[in-house]
Amino acid sequence: QKEVEQDPGPLSVPEGAIVSLNCTYSNSAFQYFMWYRQYSRKGPELLMYTYSSGNKEDGRFTAQVDKSSKYISLFIRDSQPSDSATYLCAMKSWTDSWGKFQFGAGTQVVVTP
């Protein structure tokens, strides 16, 4: 079983709706959490970084970490067609070296005008 699970989608939402994405994980030692956005035929780009637990907000994006449930979420408010992409979560424990982030398989999001 993979340490990081992510629903592959596709998740289709109308423009203006809230997009809700999540990842579950099994390693309780994970402390560093990231969300990446990947457009088709491009490399991933960092969206959000969170250390340990709690919420973080950046513009239309909110990242949440619930360590008790081993669950992280990304919310996109007022979604736009330009938000159509694949979203990947990534995480690692404090004991892992910086190259050892575990990535989810990614959730494809489609925002329809």
Add this chain to the structure above:
Amino acid sequence: IAGITQAPTSQILAAGRRMTLRCTQDMRHNAMYWYRQDLGLGLRLIHYSNTAGTTGKGEVPDGYSVSRANTDDFPLTLASAVPSQTSVYFCASSRGGEASYGYTFGSGTRLTVV
């Protein structure tokens, strides 16, 4: 434009052939990584280098080798390609211990081994 340059962008390779995927960064990042991305499996780490002159094995290193002669370049070599190495390969870099900056990824190399 600062970032990572990967070459080639795509390649069709006969099984058994040797190939080197090139990766160059101009951000002076200490750490560099090679990932492969396969549908349903996500990104998997092949090899990494925390600083010039050092390399380490990731999750799926078999059939691949790397070198890090200087800070900027991190080539990935397939010694004898097999069809299971058909994938999209991403090179990435980071400042090492500064997790808040995350990884910077290249645009990828699409490799098909036939």
